[in-house]
Amino acid sequence: MLRATTPRSCHVAIVLMILASACAFLPAVSVAAEAFGTPLRPFSAQSPWNARPVAPVFGDFEIPRSAYYPTLAEGKWSTGVFIASAGDKSVTVLGPLDKPGVWDPDSEVTHESIVIPRWPADVVPAEGTDGHADIVDPITGIIHSLFKLKRVDGQWRALQYAWTRLDGRGWGEPGHYFQGARASAVPTMGGLIRTHEVNDGDSVYRHALAMSLTFNGLSPSPAYVFPATSADGGAEKTNSGQIPEGALMMLPPEYDTASIKEPKLRKVAETLKLFGAYVVDRNVGTPFVIYVENGTQLNVHGGKWNSEVARELDRMRSGLRQVVAVNGWIDGNGRALTQLDQQLNLLSMRGPWRLVKGDGPLGDFQTWQQAVVFPPGGSVTHQINTSGRTLHTIAWARPQPGDRYLLTARAEGGGSLRLQLYDAGGQSLLYDSGELADGQSAEFAWPKGQRAVAVTVRGGGRATACVVGGSLRPLVMPAPAMPHRPDR
Numbered sequence: 001m002l003r004a005t006t007p008r009s010c011h012v013a014i015v016l017m018i019l020a021s022a023c024a025f026l027p028a029v030s031v032a033a034e035a036f037g038t039p040l041r042p043f044s045a046q047s048p049w050n051a052r053p054v055a056p057v058f059g060d061f062e063i064p065r066s067a068y069y070p071t072l073a074e075g076k077w078s079t080g081v082f083i084a085s086a087g088d089k090s091v092t093v094l095g096p097l098d099k100p101g102v103w104d105p106d107s108e109v110t111h112e113s114i115v116i117p118r119w120p121a122d123v124v125p126a127e128g129t130d131g132h133a134d135i136v137d138p139i140t141g142i143i144h145s146l147f148k149l150k151r152v153d154g155q156w157r158a159l160q161y162a163w164t165r166l167d168g169r170g171w172g173e174p175g176h177y178f179q180g181a182r183a184s185a186v187p188t189m190g191g192l193i194r195t196h197e198v199n200d201g202d203s204v205y206r207h208a209l210a211m212s213l214t215f216n217g218l219s220p221s222p223a224y225v226f227p228a229t230s231a232d233g234g235a236e237k238t239n240s241g242q243i244p245e246g247a248l249m250m251l252p253p254e255y256d257t258a259s260i261k262e263p264k265l266r267k268v269a270e271t272l273k274l275f276g277a278y279v280v281d282r283n284v285g286t287p288f289v290i291y292v293e294n295g296t297q298l299n300v301h302g303g304k305w306n307s308e309v310a311r312e313l314d315r316m317r318s319g320l321r322q323v324v325a326v327n328g329w330i331d332g333n334g335r336a337l338t339q340l341d342q343q344l345n346l347l348s349m350r351g352p353w354r355l356v357k358g359d360g361p362l363g364d365f366q367t368w369q370q371a372v373v374f375p376p377g378g379s380v381t382h383q384i385n386t387s388g389r390t391l392h393t394i395a396w397a398r399p400q401p402g403d404r405y406l407l408t409a410r411a412e413g414g415g416s417l418r419l420q421l422y423d424a425g426g427q428s429l430l431y432d433s434g435e436l437a438d439g440q441s442a443e444f445a446w447p448k449g450q451r452a453v454a455v456t457v458r459g460g461g462r463a464t465a466c467v468v469g470g471s472l473r474p475l476v477m478p479a480p481a482m483p484h485r486p487d488r
Contacts, residue, residue: 036332037167039083039136040196042143042189045332047170048227048248048340049191049207052275054328056250058321061242063249064216067285070313072193072268072300074292076128077212077283079181079188081293084118084137091119093156096148103160105178105185106367107350108389114161116144125149126294131158132181134189141166142368145188147181162187163368172229173344174397175471176370182210184228184245184280191278193268193292204270206332209277210291211249217241218282226396227340232282243279248323249288250276255319262309265300269316276323287317346397347407347419347472348390349455356456357382363459363468371410371469374459381460386426390455391472401448404475409436413466415459424451436470443475 034041036050043049093114095101101110118137125133131148143166148159164170164179164187172178172185180187191210219242223235228246243249251257251272260266268290271277283289292298300309329337349372350365358381363374374381391399399405409417416435419442423430430447435458459466 037141039081039138039166040194042136042166043170044167045335046337046341047168047332048278049170050332051329051337051340052208053248053250053323053326054330054336055326056248056276056323057325058250058252059242059324061322063213063243063287063317063320064241065314065317066214066216066287069286069310070288070317071286072265072290072292072298074294074296074298076126077130077132077289078291078294079126079132079134079192080124080295081189081192081194082120082123082133082135084120084135084139086118086139088118088120090115090117091156092116093146093149093158093161096150096157096159097152099159102158104367105160105162106176106348107365109351111161114158119156123149124294125151130181132188134181134187136166136189138166140368143180143187143189145180169227169341171227172394174229174392174394175345175348176367177229177348177392177394179229182280183230183232183282184224184278185230186210186228186278186280188291189293191280191291193290193296193298195293195296198264198296198298202267204267204274206275208248208275209268209271210280211277212281212283212286212289212291213241213243213279214283214285214287215239215241217243217287218279219244222395224395226342227278228280229394239282243322245279245281247279248276249279249320250323251316251319252321260312262300262302262306262312264298265309265312268300269312272316272320287314288320342397343473343475344397345471345473346391346399346405347455347470348392349457349469350389351385352387352389353383353385353457355381356384358460361460363457363466369467369469371467372457372459374413374415374466374468376462376464378460380458382456382458384454384456386452386454388453391453399446399450399474401446401450404443404445405472406441406443406475407433407436407472408441408470409438410467410469410471411436411438411459412468413459413462413464415457415466415468417468417470418456418458419472420454420456421447421450422452422454423449426452 125131135144146158178185218239220236220239223231224245231245257269363372419433421431433442457468
């Protein structure tokens with residue numbers, strides 16, 4: 001429950017056969033006891049976190065040295081993962097003492113408070129200024145990701161809140177572009193080396209890892225690439241490298257791991273050869289950091305500085321390369337994919353909304369439902385959103401003129417959804433879906449010259465709540481985000 005205050009502005013078969021045959025040349029993957037989409041094995045089998053590339057092609061940019069050695073790190077810049085149970089009580093999270101509330105980047109609204117339905121008693125945010133903590137609620141299937149979480153005088157406070165589906169992709173999509181507390185808009189548990197994995201007897205971690213780079217490794221432009229939907233601010237002024245956030249970094253197949261004496265470090269290196277690590281954040285002064293769950297006590301230095309381990313980490317730094325092309329993917333269940341899912345929803349139902357017809361009350365955007373919810377009673381109400389924030393400008397997902405899209409309405413309780421696209425002046429109507437009832441769809445080619453958008457919803461006037469949402473998806477798979485070569 002969110003309490004809002006004032007809003008802020010025959011070829012496919014051949015490809016699959018090739019991919020299936022490629023599996024024979026990859027290390028065997030054991031079947032984990034946990035199902036995908038569960039607290040100990042989060043996200044879907046097709047998530048970028050759980051898929052591994054086939055025959056990756058690498059760029060030539062080497063992560064530069066910086067002030068410190070690379071590291072695997074739990075602690076103040078990592079996160080804890082806290083799993084809620086049915087008996088846990090709700091907790092109200094307020095904003096920091098010097099802020100008006102909790103910023104919700106999905107809604108683009110500052111909330112007076114956020115009520116988390118189940119709050120585990122053992123929540124301890126990371127000690128650093130980022131104050132990360134992820135709370136997993138298996139009952140609702142939601143991961144609550146908090147930034148700058150702190151307990152002050154018995155009250156929980158946080159600067160920012162975001163959420164994602166436990167069984168989802170673990171990355172944002174254009175319509176719901178911010179889904180976690182990391183700068184790349186992912187939950188902090190995405191790619192995390194978890195406590196239960198460290199001594200599981202496996203030779204690799206069965207997912208991609210999460211990594212940060214410092215300024216001289218990160219790209220000023222583009223600041224992020226698929227699957228990331230955001231990046232640290234000021235990249236164009238502060239970054240001087242060539243690797244964007246969202247990039248997949250890997251060690252090449254010929255990288256020598258047999259000579260690594262420290263078994264915990266060797267396991268990480270083997271993972272970097274098979275799955276890789278996604279760049280999810282920026283750090284200060286460390287060439288790369290691979291994130292470990294707080295409380296894991298994974299220490300590859302053995303409790304004191306180990307020069308040999310430091311040299312191995314530096315060798316990994318010099319060996320890591322950005323993946324710039326792939327020949328496909330193998331999902332977590334060992335099935336071949338031609339590419340990772342990019343037919344993602346572009347449409348958000350976030351406000352601000354204004355009344356067009358009727359006497360209200362207005363429906364309100366509810367982020368957990370990704371829909372506008374009209375309360376029971378009142379009259380039938382029409383409301384419109386012309387702010388442009390219903391279509392977020394994710395760099396790799398901008399609609400392309402002539403490409404075909406499918407708009408589908410979700411309108412429980414007798415409502416409707418309508419999309420209108422205009423030219424730059426907002427005067428010439430280029431496309432109108434008309435009112436779509438629940439389950440109805442409209443297919444269209446994106447018009448040339450589109451610059452403005454209006455979304456209209458109708459609801460209310462019933463004894464039960466009316467929920468209006470929808471999706472807007474490309475019908476033809478866009479050009480893959482890979483191959484991608486960093487700007488030179």
